[in-house]
Amino acid sequence: MADKKQRLTTSHGKPVENDLNSRTAGAQGPTLIDDVHLLEKLAHFDRERIPERVVHAKGAGAYGYFEVTHDVTKYTRAKFLSEIGKRTEVFARFSTVGGEKGSADSERDPRGFAVKFYTEEGNYDMVGNNTPVFFIRDAIKFPDFIHTQKRNPATNLKDADMFWDFLSLTPESIHQVTVLFSDRGTPQGYRHMNGYTGHTFMWYNDKGEYWWIKLHFKTDQKIRNLTREEAAKLAGTDPDHATRDLYNSIAKGDPPSWTVYAQIMDPQDAESYRYDIFDITKVWPHGDYPLIPVGKMVLDRNPANYFADVEQAAFSPGNFVPGIFASPDKMLMGRLFSYHDTHRHRLGSNFHLLPVNAPKAAGEQSYQRDGQMRFDGNAGGGPNYWPNSQGGPEPDASVAPPPLDLRGMADRYAYELTDVDFEQAGALYSQVMTDTDREHLVGNIVAHLGNAQERLQYRQTALFYKAHPEYGERVAQGLHLDVARVKKLAAMTQEERVKATAAGAQAAGA
Ligand code: NDP
Numbered sequence: 001m002a003d004k005k006q007r008l009t010t011s012h013g014k015p016v017e018n019d020l021n022s023r024t025a026g027a028q029g030p031t032l033i034d035d036v037h038l039l040e041k042l043a044h045f046d047r048e049r050i051p052e053r054v055v056h057a058k059g060a061g062a063y064g065y066f067e068v069t070h071d072v073t074k075y076t077r078a079k080f081l082s083e084i085g086k087r088t089e090v091f092a093r094f095s096t097v098g099g100e101k102g103s104a105d106s107e108r109d110p111r112g113f114a115v116k117f118y119t120e121e122g123n124y125d126m127v128g129n130n131t132p133v134f135f136i137r138d139a140i141k142f143p144d145f146i147h148t149q150k151r152n153p154a155t156n157l158k159d160a161d162m163f164w165d166f167l168s169l170t171p172e173s174i175h176q177v178t179v180l181f182s183d184r185g186t187p188q189g190y191r192h193m194n195g196y197t198g199h200t201f202m203w204y205n206d207k208g209e210y211w212w213i214k215l216h217f218k219t220d221q222k223i224r225n226l227t228r229e230e231a232a233k234l235a236g237t238d239p240d241h242a243t244r245d246l247y248n249s250i251a252k253g254d255p256p257s258w259t260v261y262a263q264i265m266d267p268q269d270a271e272s273y274r275y276d277i278f279d280i281t282k283v284w285p286h287g288d289y290p291l292i293p294v295g296k297m298v299l300d301r302n303p304a305n306y307f308a309d310v311e312q313a314a315f316s317p318g319n320f321v322p323g324i325f326a327s328p329d330k331m332l333m334g335r336l337f338s339y340h341d342t343h344r345h346r347l348g349s350n351f352h353l354l355p356v357n358a359p360k361a362a363g364e365q366s367y368q369r370d371g372q373m374r375f376d377g378n379a380g381g382g383p384n385y386w387p388n389s390q391g392g393p394e395p396d397a398s399v400a401p402p403p404l405d406l407r408g409m410a411d412r413y414a415y416e417l418t419d420v421d422f423e424q425a426g427a428l429y430s431q432v433m434t435d436t437d438r439e440h441l442v443g444n445i446v447a448h449l450g451n452a453q454e455r456l457q458y459r460q461t462a463l464f465y466k467a468h469p470e471y472g473e474r475v476a477q478g479l480h481l482d483v484a485r486v487k488k489l490a491a492m493t494q495e496e497r498v499k500a501t502a503a504g505a506q507a508a509g510a
Contacts, residue, residue, distance in 0.1 A: 010037050011044065050311070051346050052101045055146055056112040059095030060190060060243040061310040062250055064299035066090050066117055066260070072294055075211050075264055076203035078323030080119040081294065089118045091356060092299055093313050094190035094246070097129075098149040104235035105242035106226055108185040108444070110176075113195030113217065114315040115297065118361045121399075125319035126215060127339065130187060131180070132196040133424075134280045135173040137415060139334020145170070160451035168459040168501075171417055171494055172281045174467050175425040181444045182428075182437055183225035189245035191256040192224035199317070199332045200277050202325040203264070208402045212265040212277055212327060214284060216291055217258040228444050247302055255300035261291035275420070278329040282424055309356040314343035322399035328406060348372045365393035417494055425467035438474075446478035457481060459501040462489035 008016045016037055023035035031038065065087045072081055080088040095112035096105065111130040116123055136145055148166035152159040167173045179185070187193040195217035204210035226234065234241050249256060263284050265277065275282040303309035316339035317332060326332055343351045349371035351357055352364070369384045383392040429438065445464070449457055457479050465472020465486050476486045489497050499505065 010040060012040075053342065053346065055097050056095040057101045058099050058103050058105065059093050059112065059310060060246045061091060061093035061303060061313060062246060062299040063089065063091050063301040063303065063309075064255065064297060066115075066295055066297045068295045070293045070295070072203075072262065072292070073205070075205060075213070075262075076323040077206040078119070078124070078203075078321055079121050080117055080124065080321070081323070089361070090297060090299075091116045091118075091309065091313060092297070093310060093315065094193075094242070098146070102239075104239035105189075106186055106231040106234040106239070108180065108228075108231065108448070110180060110185070111187060111190065111193055113193070114313075115195070115217075116313070116315060116319070116357075117321075118359065119321050120361045121321045122362045123319050123357075123359045124321040124324060125315045125317060126195070126197055126217075127315045127317040127335070128195050128197045128215070128217075130193040130195060131176060131184065132198055132214075132216070132283045133176045133179065134198055134331060135167070135176045136170060136331065137172055137279050137281050138330045139338075141170065142331075142334060142338075160448060161453055161456060164449055164452040164456045164460050168456055168463060169498065171463050171466075172279075172415065172421050174422055174463050175281050175428070178425040178428055178441065178464075178467065178471075181448070182433065182441045183227060183444075184223070185444070186226040186228070186231040187242070188224035188226050189242045191221045191246060191249060192219055194218050194223065195258065198280050199329045200265075200327040202327055202401060203262075204323060204325065204401050206398075210267060210402050212267060212270055214263045215294075216261045216263070217297060218261065218291075220257045220259060220296075227440060228447060246299075250300060250302050255298050257296055257298040259296055260294045262294050263289040264292055265289055278327055279415070280329055280331045281421065285427075303356075308354075312347060312351070312354050312356055314340070314347060314351045314354070314357045316340050316343075325401040328404075350374050367392070419466075422463070422467045426471070429468045429471045438471075442471075442474045442478055445475050449475070450479055454481075455501045455503065455505065458485060458489055459497060461486050462492075462497055465490040 008019060010016060014037075019037075022038045023032045024030060025032060033039070066080070068081055068084050068086045071084060080086065092115045093112065094114075096103065096107055096109045097112060098109050099107050112127075113130050114125065114127045116125050136142065145166060148159075148162040151157060152162060167177055184193070197215040200212045200214055202210050203213045238244065246256070263286075265273070265284065270277050273288075275284070277284065316336070318326070318336040318339065320326070326336065343357075347354065350373050352359075353374070353376055358364070366379075367384055367386050369378055383390040386392065386395075429441070433441065449460055452460075458481060461472055461475045461479065461481055463472075464475045469487075472486055472490060473483055475481075476483045489500060492500065
């Protein structure tokens with residue numbers, strides 16, 4: 001008889017006598033309902049899929065560590081950053097954004113870059129992208145924005161009209177659109193891209209002083225991108241190329257790493273700085289705020305099971321530890337709500353107990369109890385309320401972030417669109433990109449925008465022109481648009497431009 005360890009059982013532990021033939025009444029059947037093993041097997045199979053993430057559905061992940069290489073204790077009291085040489089276990093997940101779980105890794109898209117640090121003071125999540133900026137700067141626009149990057153409700157097809165209609169009506173997207181349509185929108189693999197917090201965050205020390213910071217994870221494998229043609233080919237020949245590349249490099253003992261830097265700004269400077277530092281469509285130019293080295297992240301361990309760790313991984317930009325906190329960025333505020341809300345929907349209210357999500361270095365001592373799938377001891381017989389005088393865990397006021405003076409009249413405030421909103425996209429085009437980068441950027445835009453209605457091509461190309469005249473002219477030429485009309489549209493206010501490019505407006509001549 002087989003050893004007990006090797007014996008097949010039902011999910012309830014009963015040995016299974018046969019897993020190839022169901023119990024039937026006679027050789028021809030029908031199948032008997034007393035074959036409870038069969039019923040359970042089918043029932044569990046029917047429930048194998050959990051909802052895929054609405055965004056960032058396709059991803060790959062790995063474990064590793066973060067090591068401090070430079071002293072930043074002046075700026076933050078975060079314990080995991082307290083000592084040069086200190087190592088903290090991490091789990092990182094990389095992803096595309098708009099595509100479904102089975103979509104190609106080479107799609108043009110920002111890439112998610114999320115890292116969970118299992119620190120002794122709780123899990124700290126850095127939930128960024130491979131681009132330092134974002135399309136929008138107010139979370140109220142996010143569901144609409146994502147709808148336009150997904151499928152047309154009638155055709156279930158990706159739709160260039162939806163895509164460019166929204167973006168051209170959302171001119172603050174111009175910087176991110178420029179990054180996205182550069183070859184950085186199709187990285188050669190997850191190992192060959194940087195990660196950025198994008199948002200500004202707060203670092204504070206134990207003296208109550210604070211700074212505004214942004215983190216940059218720079219790949220040690222060098223940035224490598226695919227051309228549009230290479231990306232299209234890979235989508236057919238190896239749609240999982242980035243997942244495969246990450247897994248194989250770790251499996252063969254070539255662990256990827258990233259050097260981590262911070263940009264650090266004195267809060268006094270923020271008030272007079274030429275950019276709104278809580279606007280995620282802007283970077284802090286390196287010339288103003290140089291990159292300060294902090295540490296190194298190495299990913300050297302593949303998960304033993306994809307579903308357990310990668311599919312069930314639950315990140316949130318709201319997972320802070322003492323020494324790190326939010327800034328008032330309006331886009332970040334929405335994310336502070338949405339991430340854990342999504343996890344409760346996808347994984348259940350006790351998603352934080354799953355091994356990949358649990359605060360394994362800190363432990364959990366809270367008064368949260370019960371809920372579906374509470375699969376630990378539910379904190380036993382300890383008190384389940386606070387305050388209590390029964391020796392339950394107590395809040396520690398010393399970990400609080402410094403008070404922030406935030407005041408204002410409650411209202412809905414629009415950002416005023418100004419030339420500053422086009423400046424950084426223009427700088428990227430004219431000062432950072434090489435001739436080849438610019439040629440690919442224009443080609444990538446033309447190949448995509450060319451599928452949208454002509455009036456949308458005009459509206460969007462006017463925005464490229466506003467970022468930099470040569471940029472707009474080259475896109476216009478590629479699309480065979482009238483450059484004079486593009487210039488005229490670029491000189492208008494956004495309101496006038498929208499009116500001039502409304503359906504049927506062209507006949508009236510803009
Ligand atoms: P710098 O010349 O100091 O930095 C430019 C940075 O741009 C590089 O360090 C690199 O950042 C990044 N970069 C290089 N090539 C590309 C490309 N083809 N597509 C996208 N990014 C690229 O200039 P500034 O700091 O003054 O910034 C100028 C512009 O560079 C910005 O407006 C922004 O568009 C872009 N940029 C700036 C970043 C910042 O945090 N300051 C970060 C990334 C881009 P990296 O090594 O991080 O890839």
